[in-house]
Amino acid sequence: MNVFGYLLDPAHWSGPGSISSLLLQHLAYVGVAVALAAVVAIPLGLLLGHAGRGAFLATGLRGGVRALPTVGLLFLAALLVGADAVNIVVVLALLALPVILVATVAGMRRADPPAVVSARGLGLTAGQIVARIEWPSALPLVVDGLRRAIVQVVGTVTIAAFVSAGGLGQLLVRGLAEKDYPQMFAGALVVAALAIAVHLLFSGLALLAGRRARPRSRRTAPAALAVAPS
Amino acid sequence: MNLDWSWLSRNLSHVAVLTGQHALLALAPVLVALVVAVPVGVLIHRTGWASKGFLAVLGVVYAIPALALFVALPALLGTLLLDPINVAVALSVYSAASLVRSVVEGLRSVSSAVTQSASAVGFGGVRRLFRVELPLAMPTIFSGLRTVTVTNIALVSVSVLVGSGALGQLFSLGFDQSFYTPLIVGLALSVILALLADLIIVLIRRGALPWVRVRRTA
Numbered sequence: 001m002n003v004f005g006y007l008l009d010p011a012h013w014s015g016p017g018s019i020s021s022l023l024l025q026h027l028a029y030v031g032v033a034v035a036l037a038a039v040v041a042i043p044l045g046l047l048l049g050h051a052g053r054g055a056f057l058a059t060g061l062r063g064g065v066r067a068l069p070t071v072g073l074l075f076l077a078a079l080l081v082g083a084d085a086v087n088i089v090v091v092l093a094l095l096a097l098p099v100i101l102v103a104t105v106a107g108m109r110r111a112d113p114p115a116v117v118s119a120r121g122l123g124l125t126a127g128q129i130v131a132r133i134e135w136p137s138a139l140p141l142v143v144d145g146l147r148r149a150i151v152q153v154v155g156t157v158t159i160a161a162f163v164s165a166g167g168l169g170q171l172l173v174r175g176l177a178e179k180d181y182p183q184m185f186a187g188a189l190v191v192a193a194l195a196i197a198v199h200l201l202f203s204g205l206a207l208l209a210g211r212r213a214r215p216r217s218r219r220t221a222p223a224a225l226a227v228a229p230s
Numbered sequence: 231m232n233l234d235w236s237w238l239s240r241n242l243s244h245v246a247v248l249t250g251q252h253a254l255l256a257l258a259p260v261l262v263a264l265v266v267a268v269p270v271g272v273l274i275h276r277t278g279w280a281s282k283g284f285l286a287v288l289g290v291v292y293a294i295p296a297l298a299l300f301v302a303l304p305a306l307l308g309t310l311l312l313d314p315i316n317v318a319v320a321l322s323v324y325s326a327a328s329l330v331r332s333v334v335e336g337l338r339s340v341s342s343a344v345t346q347s348a349s350a351v352g353f354g355g356v357r358r359l360f361r362v363e364l365p366l367a368m369p370t371i372f373s374g375l376r377t378v379t380v381t382n383i384a385l386v387s388v389s390v391l392v393g394s395g396a397l398g399q400l401f402s403l404g405f406d407q408s409f410y411t412p413l414i415v416g417l418a419l420s421v422i423l424a425l426l427a428d429l430i431i432v433l434i435r436r437g438a439l440p441w442v443r444v445r446r447t448a
Contacts (some may be wrong), residue, residue: 003305066380067424069387071398072417075405079413155295162391163405172301176392181304181311184392188301192294199293203286 006175006182007189019171019190026167026194029085029157033092034100034150040093041100042142048101049108049138050130058102065098070156078163088165092156096149103145107138140210147202154195158187168194237411245400249419252396255317255389256382257427263325263378268371270326271333272359281334288327296320296385300392317389324385325378332374336367369442372435376428383424387416397423 006012013019048057077083077091111134119129161169171187174180238245274284299320304311307319340363348362390398400416403409435442 063376063380063428066377067384067421067428069384069398069401069417069420071387071390071395072401072413072420075401076410076413076417079405079408079410151293151295155297158295158297159388159391169297172297172392184301184311185305188298192298192302195293195295195298196290199290203289 001181003182003185006171006180007186012186017170019168019186022166022168022170023190023194026154026157026169026191029089029092029160029165029167030150030153033089033153033157034096034146036089036093037096037149038100038146041097042104045101045104045142046108046130046135046138049105050126050134052109058105061098062102065095068095070095071159071162074156074160074163083160083163083165085165088160088163092153092160095156096153099149099152100142100145103141103148104138107141107145108134110141111137140206143202143206143209147199147206150198150202151195154191154198158191232408233410233414235411237409238415241412245415245419248396248399249423251394252383252386252420253423253427255314255386255396256321256423257379259318259321259325259382260375260379262322263329264375266322266326267329267333268364271330271337272364274330275334275337285331285334288330292324292327296324296388297391299323300389312393314389314394317386317393321382321385325382328378328381329371329374332371332377333367336370336374337363339370340366365439368439369435372431372439376431379427379431380424383420383427387420 007019015021073095074088074091077087081087108130115133116129119133124132157165157167158169158172161167161173168187168191171190172184175182175184175187274281277284300316301311303309303316303320304313307316309315344366345358345363348358353362386396387398387401389395390402395402397416397420400412400419404411404413404416
């Protein structure tokens, strides 16, 4: 049996139910879910990080969410509120939220404490402190958190196909039903490739963000660290 | 809501068996990974600047979703899809990728002042590794162990979609029959198992590393 048979057959790449259309569905689910999670988590993380609270939240939440079996939660949610697209996206967003929140809080806490104190002394408002000192320092960690969240959601959307959502997981569902292993293998490969691509893309973005936050010249180091260009 | 707790009393032995399977499938890979990760981690740490590249590669491996690995491994290993070996191998790979990073970071956290003092006092390379560097890296490694164990326990259920799945079977049973009891029992047991495993590792750490003052680490 040629496991690559399904993947290499051009007929499977166009038309309804094809790999391409499932890939687009998958990306849509991931995009909306992560955007939703980020829209809630990043502002919340900014608030908590700036206020200095959230250390307990960070460690506790991260550990607690890690223990939750995604399959069980998805199945439970599907039974409770039904498995239509909106509900699935909300569940996915809820699962991605802690990752982004913890990363944002950690990033904000990472800001150079003397710089923050001096800025307060200079009379900068809270908003200015966040924008010029804490956020630039937090950005690499936030991007890294987004990376982990997106990679996680790519996997979760694959599982969600088993409660009759769309996405690349359908290749697994159909392949299982039709006893067509090459189809399942194709699904697995495309999902893995997608996750790896996202991982590499956001790792690169995090590196770039990290470079922006670092000083360009040793002589101006303290000033550049303290206040990012506005 | 279709809920019937007598289901639990009727199926207690089955649930117990599933819990045992679940624990085995989750924990055996951790041990395998630990045995592999410590020597590999030491080697990677020794390469100095190249270690970042190796860790980056491991990071890519860790990004692959568990379900994809469960499905793809039979092709690579020649096993059947339903074989629990796939789950064990996949989890071993993940756990090893994660633990190697923990080992490297732990070794990296040992300050050069300490290693240089050790060399000055007369510790040779290997003795220094076993008596100074590794013990000091242990807190980080234990932290990684806790993460990996808890993650594995959550991941085993995913295999129910393409295999046995241990406690995951309760999830699919509940879903197929719109029956909430096995779902809730499965979720509760999964979380309890994770908390228990985490606690045991913390206790082991306290026993093995009495000299560590436990601050709030991850």
